[in-house]
Amino acid sequence: MANRDSASKNGSGSFVTSGAASSGKGLTFVDLHGILMLISWLGMTTVAIYSARYMRDSWPHTTVMGLKIWFHIHRTLNFFAVILMVASIVFIVWNKGTWTGPWFGMSKIGAPEWHSLAGAFAVLLAFSQPFGALIRCGIDDPKRPIFNWIHRIIGLIAFLLAQIAIYLAISTFKTHFALADFAFCFLIVFYVALVIFIVGSEILRFIELREREKISAIEMQTRTRGSTPSDAYYYHTRKNFSSKLVSARRTMFFVAACTFAGSAFLLVLLILVH
Numbered sequence: 001m002a003n004r005d006s007a008s009k010n011g012s013g014s015f016v017t018s019g020a021a022s023s024g025k026g027l028t029f030v031d032l033h034g035i036l037m038l039i040s041w042l043g044m045t046t047v048a049i050y051s052a053r054y055m056r057d058s059w060p061h062t063t064v065m066g067l068k069i070w071f072h073i074h075r076t077l078n079f080f081a082v083i084l085m086v087a088s089i090v091f092i093v094w095n096k097g098t099w100t101g102p103w104f105g106m107s108k109i110g111a112p113e114w115h116s117l118a119g120a121f122a123v124l125l126a127f128s129q130p131f132g133a134l135i136r137c138g139i140d141d142p143k144r145p146i147f148n149w150i151h152r153i154i155g156l157i158a159f160l161l162a163q164i165a166i167y168l169a170i171s172t173f174k175t176h177f178a179l180a181d182f183a184f185c186f187l188i189v190f191y192v193a194l195v196i197f198i199v200g201s202e203i204l205r206f207i208e209l210r211e212r213e214k215i216s217a218i219e220m221q222t223r224t225r226g227s228t229p230s231d232a233y234y235y236h237t238r239k240n241f242s243s244k245l246v247s248a249r250r251t252m253f254f255v256a257a258c259t260f261a262g263s264a265f266l267l268v269l270l271i272l273v274h
Contacts, residue, residue, distance in 0.1 A: 029095035036088035040081035041162040043264030047257045048077035054201045085123045111172040119165035125158035178274040190263045197256045208245045
């Protein structure tokens, strides 16, 4: 511990290998902080949230260890994302040695300070989510909807704060990115794509719910007055259309997941080669 500066970093916190020792170049703790945050918040948490919102009924009859696939995606990605977030915080605290956000008596508070504040609250809220899940009530408990809404609101606030922190980081700490202007523009494109995926998924979800209502109505009529050939044809037509919607939802999830993960990878690459 006493020799951490001389043993593991060079000057401003750069990791140096034998090949880079003479030039002093290498990844810094700040770089590692940014890399882990990008992976966790753009590449993992986005997919986890998307899965919980839009994929609950995608594999209704398939379970793994008694749990649906969407839940495994949601829980696993969030679990490892929180681990990366905590490691990222350790790296930045190790490097800075002190709190770098807004504090009492500060004469000027700028983007770097707001970045620290937004990021700290985002990680704190994300870190609290697994512990909240441990004490959640049963699925049939009357209070379960309350827990669900609290869980969603905390997760949404954490995600939005993280996006603010990432936006401020890429727009402010440009020396940590190769092609900094491109990185910033790419982040904006990512946010636009995210909105498009959300809007598209909400529309698809709305249409799918309407189709389920129609199918349920046909099934009710069939049970009460018997089926006619026209009813049967209409029913199977609606069922086929509903199946196509499910396939479209799965395809959109795959494309969205690849987009989110690919975007995180590209931004990480811009840090690695800067």
